[in-house]
Amino acid sequence: MDIKKEFRTGIFYSAMGKYSNMLIQILLNSILSRILTPDEFGIVAVVNVFLIFFQMLADFGIGPAIIQHKSLSKDEIQQIFSFTIAMSVFIGVIFMLMGYPISLFYDNEVYRPISIALGFCVIFYTLYLVPQATIQKRKDFKTINIALIGSNIANAVVSIGLAFLGASYYSLIFGNISRALFLFVFYKSKTDLKFNLKISVKPLKKIYSFSKNQFLFNFINYFSRNLDSILIGKFFSSSALGYYNKSYQLSLYPNQVLSSIITPVIQPIMSNYETDLDKIKSVYFKVTSVLATIGAPLSVFLFFAAEDIILFLFGNQWNGSILSFKILAISIFIQMLQSSTGAIFQSGNRTDLLLRSGILSTVLNITAIIIGIILGKIEDVALMIVISFTINFFINNYLLMYRMFGSNFIPLFKLLIKPLVLGVIQVAFFLVLPELAFSHFFNLIIMSIGFVLVFLFGILVTKQQSLIKSIVGK
Template structure:
């Protein structure tokens, strides 16, 4: 494996992810002080359906185009032509979906919202093929430059519209602008012509791969969004706003850290499909890096949860604090789990990826339903963490035993020292008395303590040199 390719990919991926997270945090910090939890609740419900239709639009074609090395330019053009026809159908269906959604949630506001976002669905569906072509070229610079630029424009548009009093429409229209810009930029870089005679042969070439990928995405969608669906229906839009704010915040460490690695894995590792040892070694190294950071960070986010929520979003979001603290426990699990899909893809085992998605969905749905039954967003968060933990074990059983021909012993060996480092954080924060400062100073002090104990932990366990050596390789 070319370490230069990985370094280059991760550099631009880091540039894009870090910049995008900073932009998102800044925009959210402003919008959270203008909009209400109920406004965010409306957006969260709409987001459930947007994600589902974006999933339908992809159909697993993106990863399949990257993985398949035998597709000709004409094949790609035909697949793009198919995606245009499919995009048109999906957008029309989405526009009319607002009527039953309004009835289900007993709120007529969803009718005009769904009509507007039907245009967004159209552009996202047409984006799939051009973006996959750019990723297949390993042009990570273009991918992340577009991510940063469109994120800035989306944020500016959303804030301006929120200040004009457009409430949840501020976020919705900002997303529409971003979708249109994304397609425009990606298409300008590829210029894929749809003016070819249509044939099903190119679709058949990637269907075996894409159907498993799509089925996994389909199942994973319900697994990941069932909590929002139930909370929005059983509780209130405000409760959904609080829960989603805590859940989204718990994902930021994953986006910042694991997010710079995951987009690079499949385009590069697909070249080593038959070299299982190379792929296994890469997975274990990545797991080591993510665990070294993720385990201590989970401890910090639990004990600094209140300061983090109130500093970023403001006092009106204090009801999100307990749910965020519980979800923080799963941060390290999510960081490691987010990279596993790319290793299933790289080894061409989307069949096992599908199986992992099925068991994950069954467990998550049961856990979330029980959490809602118990009656609060906090109980939902607790059940989600328990589900993530079980899914982590099952997922790694499939990877270590079924794909890599190894055992848990090799995986747990990579996790031993990160857990020692995390334990040091836990002991220090348990002994730390309540701080008599305001939110900002308390957060800064806890942050400094976290960094100090983190460095000490890495030195004591020998992880500092090891991490630097792995990153250098």
């Protein structure tokens, strides 16, 4: 199969999975946000920060390393799976015990039983890492995305059912556990990996150099991406964290709409071309061009439609999320552009540069978050994060363009001129649009129609019809 056909197949199934999952997540969030309070969401958001940390520890960069190393035999992958079995129990028990220090840090005993329950989530997550990577390695994108859809349906059924029964934040917790359990059972059934406690360190040494840099990047990036939630939960309130977390999660949806259907496909396919930097660079430019063309005008739309989006999706009790989402919407364009850089570094086997970008990004993000916390509002934190993301965009692309590709910023900036013009046209439209006084639903319908029409007009003005035809055609 040639590279274009592989990308078409991968993106088709990735789109099927991501769009289905996004729809499920939006519906799930809309329902639960009307049953549970911002305070209950905030409590779970605190524990999820630590859950993400332990999932990162469990991963240790093993998944991407299995995909990248074509020389790994079936027996070596089996031995790595055996290692993760022992590791899952160890890390899961440690997470269960973490409930005590978490309770002390936040002065709330509720985190002890929550941590015990989520320890099982850590175990199942660790167990499905190798089966998942094995399926990704053989580029079976259909199976991967069927699994994601099934796991999110399981999560939705359990979460909504328990919420209606009055289980409070435990509905979110057991929903998470059911998702991880489903993924483990499904992925395991699609591979011939066996439960075996015979462990050899030889295959682990084989992938160590790649997985080490990948893990260190994930470790550093964790603090970059989660310190805001840790500190807001500590120094503000659970409700403030609930409002902030809702706006931040909503700002990630645009990535799920487009960039996240492309980026999971890049490394499994492009790992075959790790020495052909021109090929990797060409793919990066094509992906960036598509993401920029949609991302710039979309950021503008979400900024102006923020109030109607929040109140329509989640209800009036989430009014406290509107301003922070409005601010974070500005960064959506930058987030979409940066979403593929990690996979590009991996494809060129340059996890050393990926690690370096992670270190620099983390220093900036942590500084920005601390300044936002000191200023005293979740909106201040959101604004500082937008500034940090913007600076990080230049850092990541310096490492890509100058250090990896031996080029400069000029070709990249040329790609961004027309998308930025599209964004400016959208700004002009929404500034002259009269204030709408209908229901939130009808306001969104009117603004969405206007957005699409102005977007198509902008495409004609910037003469990007060929790009859009290419996207639709492929």
